Amino acid sequence: MSIASFKSAHRLITGQQASSRLSEEILRLGMRCPMVVTDPGVLGSGTLKPITDQLDVLKANGQLTHYRIFSEVSAEPEVHIVEDCMSVYLEAQCDGLIALGGGSAMDIAKCVAVYATHDGDLESLFGEDKARVRGAPLIAMPTTAGTGSEVTNIGILSDTEARMKKGIVNDYLLPDVAIVAPELTVSCPRHVTAASGVDALVHAIEAYLSNFATPITDALAIKAMRLIIKALPKAYANPGNLEAREAMATGSLLAGMAFGNAGVGAVHALAYPLGGRYHLPHGVTNALLLPHVMRWNALACVERFRDIAEALDTAHHALKDEAAAELVVERLHQLCRDVDIPSGLRHFDISEKDIPSLAADAAKVERLLRNNPRQLTQHDIECIYRAAW
Ligand SMILES: NC(=O)c1ccc[n+]([C@@H]2O[C@H](COP(=O)([O-])OP(=O)(O)OC[C@H]3O[C@@H](n4cnc5c(N)ncnc54)[C@H](O)[C@@H]3O)[C@@H](O)[C@H]2O)c1
Ligand SMILES: [Fe+2]
Structure with missing residues (x-):
């Protein structure tokens, strides 16, 4: 094994009611006027209230001068939302960020945190390792389970003009604190539970199959698969099932730590152009591609599929590796059916004629394709899209 490093948020706070620790962390990080970054869905759901209650107490005690709420994050956010959020941050003279939301709100807050201390325009931050200094203090509180963005060094934005997703990849995006609170x-x-839950499972599977997997990421990925495969149907069937929500929050966190270090592969690479062009939720695009990419990948690393089959509770010990791989593919189809994600790109108004240009765009996502256990040519990618159509 070659040398590997491991990174995550600097501090993880987990468990039921972990959100009650927010005040403590704000004070520990020395924030005096934090900005909460969230979106209209989270705002309307009442999830923000216990957070602002804590901020109000701090303010009443003179421990905060003020705080600001930016709630205009859209799902799969566009690049300009970073600029909008940054203007409010500067205008209100904030000195730290609290991200409360799914991957969309967390990614915006992460990008603003590094943009706030960056000596240059936003464009100059896109790509890998462009920020040279630490960002503003940042606490991430995921409300979906999830993207794992609370522990990754990437912020993903939609670029409508380029019809692609683009990212800022930089260790300075790692939050100071991740508060992973199932409540x-x-x-x-x-539908968000379903799509973001499948996204978390894809993170675990792709990290386990990655060319850059390590024993540490393997352990995290396998545990994440075990948790998610059992908990996702339960959380979907009964949204108030706190035990299932906790298992999903933990599974998503572990999957985030796994892929945040080992990377994700072809499922995500092929999902990017679908998200960029058709504005489908990230988890849905992953779900549409997952079984088909896995069928394709099995040839390259069939013995790893036996481990996945065991983690997903499908393998019988007497089975050959090839049969275990087939069971994995079938199990993934079944999970998507259980949580009502339609299979087939055709159900989302995607024309079969678009496949060659989608494949050309996906082939450019080298940052992710290099992690994938099977090398994919543009022709291979076309074949996978056709199978998924
Ligand atoms: N940075 C990373 O490591 C990483 C990894 C995977 C995905 N992503 C990105 O994350 C984004 C997707 O994030 P997501 O799947 O978490 O969804 P999301 O943040 O886009 O949220 C989806 C919808 O669910 C609503 N919502 C979220 N939590 C809620 C709650 N508790 N109560 C009520 N409504 C709630 C939101 O209002 C929104 O309308 C995409 O842009 C994707 O590219 C980032
Ligand atoms: Fe993802």
């Missing part, structure tokens, strides 16, 4: 996810609408 924040209870109000999640069913």
Whole structure:
């Protein structure tokens, strides 16, 4: 094994009612006027209230001068939302960020945190390792389970003009604190529970199959798969099931730590152009591609599929590796059916004629394709899109 490093948020706070620790962390980080970054869905769900209650107490005690709420994050946010959020941050003279939301709100807050201390325009931050200094203090509180963005060094934005997703990848995006509190996810609408839950499972599977997997990321990924496969149907069936919500929050966190270090692969690479062009939720695009990419990948690393089959509770010990891989693919199809994600790109108004240009765009996502266990040519990618159509 070659040398590997491991990174995550600097501090993790987990468990039921973990959100009650926010005040303590704000004070520890020395914030005097934080900005909460969230979105209209989270705002309308009542999830913000216990957070502002804590901020109001701090303010009444003179421990905060003021705080500001920016709630205009849209799902799969556009680049300009970073600029909008940054203007409010500067205008209100804030000195730290609290991200309360799914991947969309967390990614905006992460980007603003590094942008706030960056000596240059936003464009100059896109790509890998462009920020040279630490960002503003940042606490991430996921309300979906989830993207794992609370522990990753990437912020993903939609670029409508380029019809692609683009990212800022930089260790300075790692939050100072991740508060992973299952109670924040209870109000999640069913379709968001489904899509973001499948996204978390994809993170675990792709990290486990990655060319850059390590024993540390393997352990995290396998545990994440075990938790998610059992808990996702339960959280979907009964949104108020706190035990299932906690297992999903933990599974998503572990999957985030796994892929935040080992990377994700072809499922995400092929999902990017679908998200960029058709504005489908990230988790849905992953779900549409997951079984098809896995069928394709199995040839390269069939023995790793036996481990996945065991983690997903499908393998019988007497099975050959190839049969275990087939079971994995079938199990993933079944999970998507259980949580009502339609299979087939055709159900989302995606024309079969678009496939060659989608494949050309996906082939450019080298940052992720290099992690994938099977090398993919543009022709291979076309074949996978056709199978998924
Ligand atoms: N940075 C990373 O490491 C990383 C990883 C994966 C995905 N992403 C990005 O994350 C984004 C997707 O994030 P997501 O799947 O978490 O969804 P999201 O943040 O886009 O939220 C989806 C919808 O769910 C609503 N919502 C979220 N939590 C809620 C709650 N508790 N109660 C009520 N409504 C709630 C939101 O208002 C929104 O309308 C995409 O832009 C994707 O590219 C980032
Ligand atoms: Fe993802």
